[in-house]
Amino acid sequence: MRNTHVYIDLSALKHNLQIAKHHAPNAKVLAMVKANAYGHGAVECLPALTSADALAVACLKEAIPLQQAGWQKPIVLIEGAFSLEEWQYACSHDLQCVVHHKEQLNWVLNYNHQYKKPTIWLKLNTGMNRLGFKADEIVDIAKQLTDKGYELILxxxxxxxxxxxHPSNLNQIAIFDKVLTTLRQQVSxxxxxxxxxxxxxxxxxxxxxxxxxxxxxxxxxxxxxxxTADALNLKNVMQFTASIIAIHDLAVGDCVGYGSRWQASKACQIGIVSVGYADGYPRVVSDDAYVIANSRHLPIIGRVAMDMLMVDITGMDIGVGTTVELWGNQLPIDKVAxxxxxxxxxxxxxxxxxPDWHYLD
Ligand SMILES: Cc1ncc(COP(=O)(O)O)c(C=O)c1O
Structure with a gap:
């Protein structure tokens, strides 16, 4: 067994949702579970997200398994439909859509259907310049949508x-606030x-x-x-671990790994760790990167390879089979990033x- 593991702590996820709610007691929470819940496994995370008011995903492909798994509250397609067929599917499956460009708007306005009209998340571009309508066109668009019976969320x-x-924050807030006030006064x-x-x-x-x-x-x-996450009382959800699979003594001048990038300046002992970039550990890390084992920092040496990385364990009580944490409760992912x-x-x-994936409650 290679002993490379990913542990997902569902109680930590649940706790963090409560922290979000605590920060925003008067708002509803849309839990972002796009990209397979940021890599955590969206379907598997659902039991920890039951107190969210809705979920958001990037596309239909991400939404369908959530509904199939029994999620009954709203799901929002955060980039909206990518074709008329997708808009039709969304309507027939009670999925909510962002509408951020004219083509999507045309699908909404021109497709007459018998289903309950899904809430539209109407996207305003306040300065990110990625998606959304401009402030001066959105009132007219909002009118067209409400005339057709759609409820709107700006x-x-x-x-x-x-x-x-950052100065752009105040600009974005000012634009958003003004447009929302206008919409509430002039549209609904x-x-x-x-x-x-x-x-x-x-x-x-x-x-x-x-x-x-x-x-x-x-x-x-x-x-x-x-x-830090800790200061915000957020609990780590993903713990990524591997283990030491070999240990070698090196002499001065010996090199380690591809490209012989690291060279021993003194006699030392190195451990080979059962994780590489094919598991998701980044190939390029800075020279101060380390992993943690037995509460010790093990500096990463040489190039991270597809299946392995190497660490300096000189003078440490580390043996074959010792578990190392790549990120998790002892080593915040923000530091690795x-x-x-x-x-x-x-x-x-x-x-x-x-790696072997485990969901812990
Ligand atoms: C439109 C939108 N809203 C919210 C989020 C959530 O952002 P964060 O993960 O920084 O909370 C994202 C993430 O990319 C997003 O695209």
């Missing part, structure tokens, strides 16, 4: 919510709003509106630059099916 997305003082007082992702939930408590969209914070990584020049989101999404 939605927009921060570009820099993780950096509280029932129109709801949703602006905040995890970072916004923490950083912009006056902008929670009707719905917050909690993503990364559910999975126990920090959404903001200034505070920093070594890798990336963000926790990417690391979580890239863990593969090769």
């Amino acid at each position: 939605i927009s997305h921060f570009a820099n919510a993780d950096v509280k003082n 007082s029932n129109i709801q709003g949703s602006l905040c992702n995890s970072a916004g939930i923490v950083n912009f408590t006056n902008q929670h509106y009707d719905w917050v969209r909690a993503g990364i914070m559910l999975y126990g990584a920090t959404p903001i630059a200034e505070q 920093e070594w890798n020049g990336t963000i926790s989101y990417e690391l979580l999404c890239l863990v593969t099916k090769r």
